[in-house]
Amino acid sequence: xxxxxxxxxxxxxxxxxxxxxxxxxxxxxxxxxxxxxxxxxxxxxxxxxxxxxxxxxxxxxxxxxxxxxxxxxxxxxxxxxxxxxxxxxxxxxxxxxxxxxxxxxxxxxxxxxxxxxxxxxxxxxxxxxxxxxxxxxxxxxxxxxxxxxxxxxxxxxxxxxxxxxxxxxxxxxxxxxxxxxxxxxxxxxxxxxxxxxxxxxxxxxxxxxxxxxxxxxxxxxxxxxxxxxxxxxxxxxxxxxxxxxxxxxxxxxxxxxxxxxxxxxxxxxx
Amino acid sequence: xxxxxxxxxxxxxxxxxxxxxxxxxxxxxxxxxxxxxxxxxxxxxxxxxxxxxxxxxxxxxxxxxxxxxxxxxxxxxxxxxxxxxxxxxxxxxxxxxxxxxxxxxxxxxxxxxxxxxxxxxxxxxxxxxxxxxxxxxxxxxxxxxxxxxxxxxxxxxxxxxxxxxxxxxxxxxxxxxxxxxxxxxxxxxxxxxxxxxxxxxxxxxxxxxxxxxxxxxxxxxxxxxxxxxxxxxxxxxxxxxxxxxxxxxxxxxxxxxxxxxxxxxxxxxx
Numbered sequence: 001x002x003x004x005x006x007x008x009x010x011x012x013x014x015x016x017x018x019x020x021x022x023x024x025x026x027x028x029x030x031x032x033x034x035x036x037x038x039x040x041x042x043x044x045x046x047x048x049x050x051x052x053x054x055x056x057x058x059x060x061x062x063x064x065x066x067x068x069x070x071x072x073x074x075x076x077x078x079x080x081x082x083x084x085x086x087x088x089x090x091x092x093x094x095x096x097x098x099x100x101x102x103x104x105x106x107x108x109x110x111x112x113x114x115x116x117x118x119x120x121x122x123x124x125x126x127x128x129x130x131x132x133x134x135x136x137x138x139x140x141x142x143x144x145x146x147x148x149x150x151x152x153x154x155x156x157x158x159x160x161x162x163x164x165x166x167x168x169x170x171x172x173x174x175x176x177x178x179x180x181x182x183x184x185x186x187x188x189x190x191x192x193x194x195x196x197x198x199x200x201x202x203x204x205x206x207x208x209x210x211x212x213x214x215x216x217x218x219x220x221x222x223x224x225x226x227x228x229x230x231x232x233x234x235x236x237x238x239x240x241x242x243x244x245x246x247x248x249x250x251x252x253x254x255x256x257x258x259x260x261x262x263x264x265x266x267x268x269x270x
Numbered sequence: 271x272x273x274x275x276x277x278x279x280x281x282x283x284x285x286x287x288x289x290x291x292x293x294x295x296x297x298x299x300x301x302x303x304x305x306x307x308x309x310x311x312x313x314x315x316x317x318x319x320x321x322x323x324x325x326x327x328x329x330x331x332x333x334x335x336x337x338x339x340x341x342x343x344x345x346x347x348x349x350x351x352x353x354x355x356x357x358x359x360x361x362x363x364x365x366x367x368x369x370x371x372x373x374x375x376x377x378x379x380x381x382x383x384x385x386x387x388x389x390x391x392x393x394x395x396x397x398x399x400x401x402x403x404x405x406x407x408x409x410x411x412x413x414x415x416x417x418x419x420x421x422x423x424x425x426x427x428x429x430x431x432x433x434x435x436x437x438x439x440x441x442x443x444x445x446x447x448x449x450x451x452x453x454x455x456x457x458x459x460x461x462x463x464x465x466x467x468x469x470x471x472x473x474x475x476x477x478x479x480x481x482x483x484x485x486x487x488x489x490x491x492x493x494x495x496x497x498x499x500x501x502x503x504x505x506x507x508x509x510x511x512x513x514x515x516x517x518x519x520x521x522x523x524x525x526x527x528x529x530x531x532x533x534x535x536x537x538x539x540x
Binding site: 002003005006007009010019020022027028029030031033035036037069071072073074075076078080082085086088089092093103104105106107108109110111112115117119121 | 275276280301307342343356359377379381385387391
């Protein structure tokens with residue numbers, strides 16, 4: 001609410017998408033803070049650096065752009081050992097190599113907690129925005145719901161697998177880049193399916209006709225980093241074919257229609 | 271020291287300047303955190319937003335670039351009122367209008383303290399780097415030393431004028447853009463004159479022949495955001511003329527020479 005007030009008061013026509021598009025460049029920026037987005041007991045420092053990178057790369061991918069450059073602002077406690085710092089840099093370098101971009105700047109400061117903000121610049125010929133049309137299929141990649149379970153487990157003091165999606169989001173770049181020419185609107189599911197549906201609804205001024213009821217356990221699970229997207233019905237064979245080709249599960253669950261839509265999930269920051 | 275280890279371990283050829291240059295774009299990113307860079311009793315929220323912006327714009331200017339776009343990552347406490355948030359946005363918008371750039375993205379999160387990270391993208395035809403040549407004049411703009419005094423006053427619980435340079439850095443854009451064609455190397459004085467001289471020394475592999483002894487009160491005063499620069503002797507009349515034209519005090523205090531140079535200031539984060 002206050003966050004929205006802040007954003008509304010910043011005078012800019014570009015704010016509001018996953019990333020801003022300027023010419024053929026796409027820019028996105030996201031923070032990843034200790035005790036806001038993660039607790040340090042939950043993940044290794046390398047995993048933290050990787051997730052801080054992936055949540056940004058995800059924004060770039062769903063705009064149909066490729067990450068080219070990143071700027072990294074990091075604050076960490078004095079108490080960190082050189083080994084700790086090495087672990088962090090290994091995580092940042094791992095992602096930069098895997099996704100083929102370069103970390104070109106930023107700054108490092110001392111802070112009482114680990115605080116990471118990254119800005120990515122991506123290159124893109126034909127960006128995909130968040131604006132859907134009426135009478136399109138609505139779909140998401142992968143399975144939703146596990147991250148909410150994993151997060152609850154962590155909040156209760158339990159342990160989760162290092163391969164869990166909460167620790168290591170699985171980005172859908174292979175599917176998305178191929179499917180993008182047939183996709184009308186897309187965003188990544190960072191705040192839960194229902195919240196992202198609300199975002200598309202607001203921007204596109206439309207509602208949804210659901211094919212079946214989606215449980216809150218699925219619709220309110222945040223930080224999934226799966227892709228929510230809409231597409232013209234005629235591209236159904238294309239989409240399904242690309243899903244098969246790239247071994248990506250795609251769940252088609254609604255049609256866009258006239259109307260509006262509001263999420264009923266509670267805000268899920270811990 | 272640990273910060274340097276971090277930076278050395280990030281694989282990039284661009285890190286190390288005020289800003290990274292890619293094509294005709296310049297990118298810089300800096301954080302401005304409560305209790306690291308400022309205490310909230312010291313300045314209004316509007317002043318904080320303005321300073322967080324200016325320290326970044328300063329990096330862009332000394333590369334001889336004009337700011338075009340900014341991404342803003344901000345974390346603030348739940349307890350902030352809508353009035354607080356309005357003050358912050360007024361500060362950000364003030365700078366965006368004054369320096370003619372657009373805030374195109376970023377994110378807002380809840381955090382226990384105010385934490386601002388900004389990334390600026392600037393446009394530039396002929397960037398100025400940090401690499402000086404031998405036998406050049408070394409100079410800085412304005413007066414140095416006041417910010418250290420102001421900071422000490424604040425740390426002792428005293429008050430300083432709202433017009434003091436600690437609260438409102440005075441950027442030298444008018445002088446610098448005109449003088450840039452005659453300048454070999456430049457950077458802004460964020461960590462103190464001596465520390466910035468060390469940076470030029472390391473990158474350019476040279477030392478300095480000082481014309482007179484510079485007191486630590488001047489040489490170790492950080493956050494001045496004046497410009498340190500070197501230039502070919504033959505451009506002395508040009509530089510002095512532009513200084514006069516733009517009403518900018520310029521102090522020429524050394525010549526670059528073979529050798530090396532190390533700052534003797536203590537690190538000055540409080």
